[in-house]
Amino acid sequence: MEFEFKLPDIGEGVAEGEILRWMVKEGDHVQEDQSLVEVITDKVNVQIPSPKNGVVSRILAKEGQVVKVGQVILAVQASDEQFAPVSQKPMPAIAAQSLPVPPQTQQLAAPMDRVVATPATRRLARELGVEITRVKGTGPSGRVTDDDVRGAQAGPSAIVQSATVQLGNEERVPLRGVRKAVAERMTKSSNIAAHVTVVDDVDVTELVLFREAFKGSAEKRGVRLTFLPLIIKAVVPALKQFPYVNASLDDAKGEIVLKKYYNMGVATDTEQGLVVPVVRDIDRKDIFQLSGEIEKLAEKARAGQLSLDDVRGSTFTITNIGSIGGLFTTPIINYPEVAIFGINRITKRPVVKDGKIQVRDMMYLSLSFDHRVLDGAYATRFLEVLIDTIQDPKKLLAEIL
Numbered sequence: 001m002e003f004e005f006k007l008p009d010i011g012e013g014v015a016e017g018e019i020l021r022w023m024v025k026e027g028d029h030v031q032e033d034q035s036l037v038e039v040i041t042d043k044v045n046v047q048i049p050s051p052k053n054g055v056v057s058r059i060l061a062k063e064g065q066v067v068k069v070g071q072v073i074l075a076v077q078a079s080d081e082q083f084a085p086v087s088q089k090p091m092p093a094i095a096a097q098s099l100p101v102p103p104q105t106q107q108l109a110a111p112m113d114r115v116v117a118t119p120a121t122r123r124l125a126r127e128l129g130v131e132i133t134r135v136k137g138t139g140p141s142g143r144v145t146d147d148d149v150r151g152a153q154a155g156p157s158a159i160v161q162s163a164t165v166q167l168g169n170e171e172r173v174p175l176r177g178v179r180k181a182v183a184e185r186m187t188k189s190s191n192i193a194a195h196v197t198v199v200d201d202v203d204v205t206e207l208v209l210f211r212e213a214f215k216g217s218a219e220k221r222g223v224r225l226t227f228l229p230l231i232i233k234a235v236v237p238a239l240k241q242f243p244y245v246n247a248s249l250d251d252a253k254g255e256i257v258l259k260k261y262y263n264m265g266v267a268t269d270t271e272q273g274l275v276v277p278v279v280r281d282i283d284r285k286d287i288f289q290l291s292g293e294i295e296k297l298a299e300k301a302r303a304g305q306l307s308l309d310d311v312r313g314s315t316f317t318i319t320n321i322g323s324i325g326g327l328f329t330t331p332i333i334n335y336p337e338v339a340i341f342g343i344n345r346i347t348k349r350p351v352v353k354d355g356k357i358q359v360r361d362m363m364y365l366s367l368s369f370d371h372r373v374l375d376g377a378y379a380t381r382f383l384e385v386l387i388d389t390i391q392d393p394k395k396l397l398a399e400i401l
Helices: 119-128 146-152 177-192 205-220 227-241 287-302 376-391 393-400
Strands: 002-006 016-022 035-040 045-049 054-059 066-068 072-078 095-097 165-167 170-172 195-203 247-250 255-258 264-266 316-320 339-353 356-370
Touching: 035 072, 119 146, 195 376, 205 227, 205 287, 205 356, 205 376, 205 393, 227 264, 227 287, 227 316, 227 339, 227 376, 227 393, 264 287, 356 376, 376 393
Parallel strands: 264 316, 316 339
Antiparallel strands: 002 072, 016 035, 016 066, 035 045, 045 095, 054 072, 165 170, 195 356, 247 255, 339 356
């Protein structure tokens, strides 16, 4: 019987992808888990495996075509017979591949029938008025990068009608790509979760000194020690003491899912929009391991090189607006998680300590939570335990070293 293969739900808000290349052709024998097609999304490009043994009877999407999740792209005449492998080496299931973006001098190229570029790069070309088929790609396999498009913007032969519309004193920019995905996720979270935010301040004077004491050790290990891994480690004992914070809500089944593992989503600002790579097993790693992983994930995020495994599986999320300068925030929950923790700017302020006014390093902390799962008292107690650990970082020595 013929099996219609649909573009699967790749996850993390990805609704469509572009067919980069077919790795099979009509009439080919294919085996289960053999890679069929490479698809580009706005976050990663992935190789999609065959779910069946059989013969490719129809290819229903062309290379360069943008297809929606759930759209039929190929048909396989299914068979229980084990076929010999085709010429391509079988690939592991959904092997994510990176999308490097090297900055180089760009040139215009002769028009091409098919251009290799991510949907985000195509969006940029439309917004800048660049005919992408006339841009010479400098990425792997001739892929057109964002820098290629920007470099070609001045070429007179590359101008097309921009997707950005100028109307009098207004400019209208289409909501596409990562920006659209962020908008949809934030709207979903805001509409479904019962958001409440509690804000408190914490004296981080000792944490500042603690970080200074370990910066040299971090440098010897080739990592840069920021406040983020220290605070992530401080979160662990609080999550263990208050398990409902490290949870998600399954609305379809009406169940609260308590996670017995600790994966931290780290909200990361990129040119394309906000992404949340995941640092796994934060309870099992020291501050130096966390520092290295956070730095690598941030670099991959800003270069558009995150894999699917890099962005899924978080149990709790942290956002660090303080590195930019925010005094305090009311972050939106990374649904279906039930809470998100916000770090804000460190400032020197006069406070009363031991009956005296002293100048201390102070920081506001924000905890947004889903009131359907967490009550205000529970969330506030969680935050107080976290504050107690941050203010006395020597408590972390056993977990850090």
